[in-house]
Amino acid sequence: MLDEKMTTLRKELIECATHVEGMIDKSIQGLLQKDPLLLTEVIQKDEPKANETEIVIDELCATMIAQYQPKAKDLRTILMVMKMNNDLERAGDHAVNIAECSLFLIERPAIKPLLDIPRMAEEAVMMLKDAIEAFIKEDASLAAMVCLRDNIVDNLGQQVLRELITFMSSDPATIERSMRLLNIARNLERLGDLSTNISEDVIFMIEGRVIKHHKDQDSL
DSSP states (O other): OOOHHHHHHHHHHHHHHHHHHHHHHHHHHHHHHHHHHHHIIIIIIIHHHHHHHHHHHHHHHHHHHHHHHOOHHHHHHHHHHHHHHHHHHHHHHHHHHHHHHHHHHSOOSSSSSOOOHHHHHHHHHHHHHHHHHHHHHTTTHHHHHHHHTTTHHHHHHHHHHHHHHHHHHHGGGHHHHHHHHHHHHHHHHHHHHHHHHHHHHHHHHHHHHOOTTTSSSSTT
């Protein structure tokens, strides 16, 4: 019976992750395509569903612990799913933040062509996909690689910051739009961080090994 519940739990988490990935993608596509309908859908339709799913998964985890008193890897899995579930809900919040900033930006002239932000978004989404893939396949090596890729998103974020500081310094009229773009970049950085958190949880689930404070190449 516990095995059946574990299968259900994994399925719920995977569906939640897929939903959140879609939210991130829609928020960026809405910005690039200047599509308010996509952005509004993220805020009004997708976020409530993500919040409801978080509650369902948390309740399932609590019930399984109380009813079956799991041990060893089963217990680690349930506890890590609870943490991943929380991180996915927060990832959904970041997608909403991006959509809200994008609604502001698409109504105004662009400061410059968007290059680094779409690259950040692509990498952040791939990190999340790979973190969940590592969970599905119980692949600690893939999870470790996700952790190492967080620097890619951070470096792109720094590039966005440097560029926008130049624009704001030379033309104060761009400050408000630049701040919204910086907010989007910060949210994408946080998405990378959350994918790293999930990957760390996957490694603990599989190996019982904590790498949170040991992210250098040798420890991974």
